[in-house]
Amino acid sequence: MKEVIIATKNPGKAKEFEAIFAERGIQVLTLLDFPDAPDVEETGTTFAENAILKAETISQKLKKAVIGDDSGLIIDALDGRPGIFSARYAGEQKNDDANIDKVLSELKGVPEDKRTARFFCALAMAVPGKETITVEGTCEGRILEERRGTNGFGYDPVFYVQGLGCSMAELSKDEKNAISHRANALKALERVLNSAEAAER
Ligand SMILES: O=c1[nH]c(=O)c2ncn([C@@H]3O[C@H](COP(=O)(O)OP(=O)(O)OP(=O)(O)O)[C@@H](O)[C@H]3O)c2[nH]1
Numbered sequence: 001m002k003e004v005i006i007a008t009k010n011p012g013k014a015k016e017f018e019a020i021f022a023e024r025g026i027q028v029l030t031l032l033d034f035p036d037a038p039d040v041e042e043t044g045t046t047f048a049e050n051a052i053l054k055a056e057t058i059s060q061k062l063k064k065a066v067i068g069d070d071s072g073l074i075i076d077a078l079d080g081r082p083g084i085f086s087a088r089y090a091g092e093q094k095n096d097d098a099n100i101d102k103v104l105s106e107l108k109g110v111p112e113d114k115r116t117a118r119f120f121c122a123l124a125m126a127v128p129g130k131e132t133i134t135v136e137g138t139c140e141g142r143i144l145e146e147r148r149g150t151n152g153f154g155y156d157p158v159f160y161v162q163g164l165g166c167s168m169a170e171l172s173k174d175e176k177n178a179i180s181h182r183a184n185a186l187k188a189l190e191r192v193l194n195s196a197e198a199a200e201r
């Protein structure tokens with residue numbers, strides 16, 4: 001069976017990648033499978049820079065092709081926050097529940113039409129001896145006033161998906177994987193890889 005390595009320690013991301021790649025008969029390994037992999041410091045100033053740091057650091061260490069995912073939530077009324085700090089918005093301990101509470105309290109009193117937001121995902125694919133590829137995907141919505149649903153991870157319970165009439169956490173894994181920022185970024189990566197392959201023929 002073919003396999004792909006994703007440079008993430010986030011179990012929520014790992015599950016989504018597993019489901020998406022399983023449809024293609026590809027097995028996913030993450031840093032949860034490589035306990036000795038180094039911690040990657042997210043020192044970039046953009047999602048893409050951080051995705052490249054994750055992919056290239058782990059690819060150099062394992063000498064294999066590796067995909068890095070840096071993602072987060074961009075809220076217009078908060079000038080784009082939490083952005084690249086989404087995982088650690090309420091502190092370095094990375095607590096999803098505390099992160100949601102912080103966002104809800106910062107948005108207190110902000111009317112529905114001003115609560116627009118989007119999820120953003122940058123993926124970088126590093127292959128030894130080749131130039132790193134980066135792609136992006138987004139998913140539009142707005143921030144609810146309270147949690148709805150229990151699926152997914154992160155801010156999913158308070159992210160109302162534009163056009164779907166429910167929160168991201170009310171979608172099944174397959175439904176989320178059909179429309180998410182991560183799925184959209186992976187589709188973009190697939191397009192780039194297919195056209196690179198076609199050019200080599
Ligand atoms: O509700 C959500 N649904 C999503 O689909 C989603 N994707 C990203 N996020 C948020 O953004 C952080 C990523 O930060 P991040 O890219 O640095 O990842 P991380 O630190 O969790 O793991 P790693 O991949 O770096 O090991 C996450 O923790 C979440 O708070 C999401 N929230």
Ligand SMILES: [Mg+2]
Pocket residue numbers: 042087
């Ligand atoms: Mg991180």
